[in-house]
Amino acid sequence: MWDALIEATKAFIIEYGYSGIFALTIVEQFIFPPPADPLLALAAGNGLSMWKILTLVFFGTVIGATIGYYLGKKLGHPVATWLFGKKRLKKVEMYIKKWGFWGIIIVGITPIPFKLVTWGAGVFEMPFKKYMTGVILGRMPRYIFSAYAGKLIIESKLLEGENLSALILGALQGITEFLPISSSGHLVIAQSILPNLPLNVSEMVTFDVFLHGGSLIAILLYFWKDWIVVLKEIGGMIKALNFKTDSLTSKLILGTIPAIIAALLFEGLISEKLRNLTAVAIFFIIVGLVYFYTAWKGRWNYREKITHKKALWIGLSQALALIPGVSRAGSTIATGVTLGLKREAAARFSFMLGAIAILAANVYSLLGLVLLKSNGKGDVAEITTRALPSLEFTLVGTITSFLASLIGIYLLMHILKKYSMRAFGIYLILGGVSILTYLV
Secondary structure, three states: OHHHHHHHHHHHHHHHHHHHHHHHHHHHOOOOOOOOHHHHHHHHHOOOOHHHHHHHHHHHHHHHHHHHHHHHHHHHHHHHHHHHOHHHHHHHHHHHHHHHHHHHHHHHHOOOOOHHHHHHHHHOOOOHHHHHHHHHHHHHHHHHHHHHHHHHHHHHOHHHOOHHHHHHHHHHHHHHHHOOOOHHHHHHHHHHHOOOOOOOHHHHHHHHHHHHHHHHHHHHHHOHHHHHHHHHHHHHHHHHOOOOOOOHHHHHHHHHHHHHHHHHHHHHHHHHHHOOHHHHHHHHHHHHHHHHHHHHHOOOOOEOOOOHHHHHHHHHHHHHHHOOOOOHHHHHHHHHHHOOEOHHHHHHHHHHHHHHHHHHHHHHHHHOOEEEEEOOOOOEEEEEEOOOOOHHHHHHHHHHHHHHHHHHHHHHHHHHHHOOOHHHHHHHHHHHHHHHHHHO
16 A cells, blocks of 8 residues: 555656646645645655745645635535524634634644635635634644655655654654543554554554553653652551541542453453454544533533542543543543533543553553463463563653653643643544545
C-alpha cells in the first residue's frame, strides 16, 4: 500500500510539479480527494523549492477554502433553510459562530476531510474573516509540518532507522494519555501505518509498558504537592494505626479497585478482540458523543469535593479505558463532571487515579517479563524472558513520552479551566469517521 502510494505520488510530481501541488491544494479544501500531505512531503524531499511549495499551498488553501465557503453559502444555505426552517437554522448559526472557529482549527490540523468545514461554514453563514483566520491557523501549520517532515525524512533517511518510530509512539502516548482522545486508540492507529516499526507483538506489549512509565513519572512530578498530601496521610495512618476513611488516599484506593479487577478478568480478551482499527473508530465516535452530553451536563458545576460514591463511579469508568479507543482521562473526567464536579477537580482526581492504575499495570507487566516455568514439584525448572525491544529504542520512546506527557497535562488543565470537552468530542467523532473511511 505505502509503496504504491509513494510511486503514484512521485509520478504526479514528475508530471505536474508546482502546478499540480497548487491545483490539488485548492480542490482538497472543498471536494474529497486524498489529502495533499504525502504530495507535499515527497515534493519537498525530492528537490522542489520549499518556499515555492509553501507559497503555492498558502494561496491554494485560501482560494479553495473561499470556493467551498461560497458553494455552501449559495447552494447549501437555501437547502438547509428549506429542510430545517429559519428558526432552527438561526440557532445552529449562533452555535457555529460561537464555537466554529475552534472547530475549523482542529479539523484543519487533523487529516479529517476539510470539505466538511468549508461547506459547513458557508451553509451556516459563519463570518468570513473569522472563518478564513481559522482556516489559515489550522491548515498552514499542518502543511508546513508535512513539507518539512518530508524534506528531513527523505534527505536523512530517518525512516530507515528505528528511532523515528520510537519518537512518534512516545509523543503520541504522552500527549494522548492526558488529552481525552485515547492513547491506546492512537497507538493502534500509529502501529498500523508506521512503515518501519521494528517490533513484534510481544515487544510492542513490553514497549507500551515503558511508554506508560514515562507518563507515570510526569504525573508524579506535575502533581507533586498532591502526592505529598497522600504520603503524609499514609504516614499519619501508619503512625496512629488508624485508617482514615475520609482521606484522599482511601478515595484513590476505592477508585482503583474496579480497574484492577477489570484488567485481571478482561484485559486478554479485550486486547484480542478489540485492538483493531474498526473497534477504535467505533469507540471514538461513541466517546465523542458522550463528551457532548458531558459538556451540556456540566455547564454550571461548582463542586470540588470527591466523595466515596463519586470515587467509585469514576473508578468504574476508568475500567472502560481498557478498551482501545476509550480514553482513560476522558472517561474519568466525563464521569466526574456528570456527577457534578468542576472540570478541573475531576481532571486532578482523574490524573492521580491514573497514576496508581499505570503504576499497578506497569508492575504487573514488568513481573510478567520474566516467566517462571515449574517442574511440577514446586521448583523452578526454567526461566524465560519475554522479547524486549532494544535499549536505545526503549529510551527514546520513554523520554519522549515523559516530555510529551508533561505538555499534555499542562494543556488539558488549562483548557478545562475555560472550555468544556466538546472540542475533543468533535475530534473523536470526525477521527472515527476518517478511520472508517480511509484506513479500514
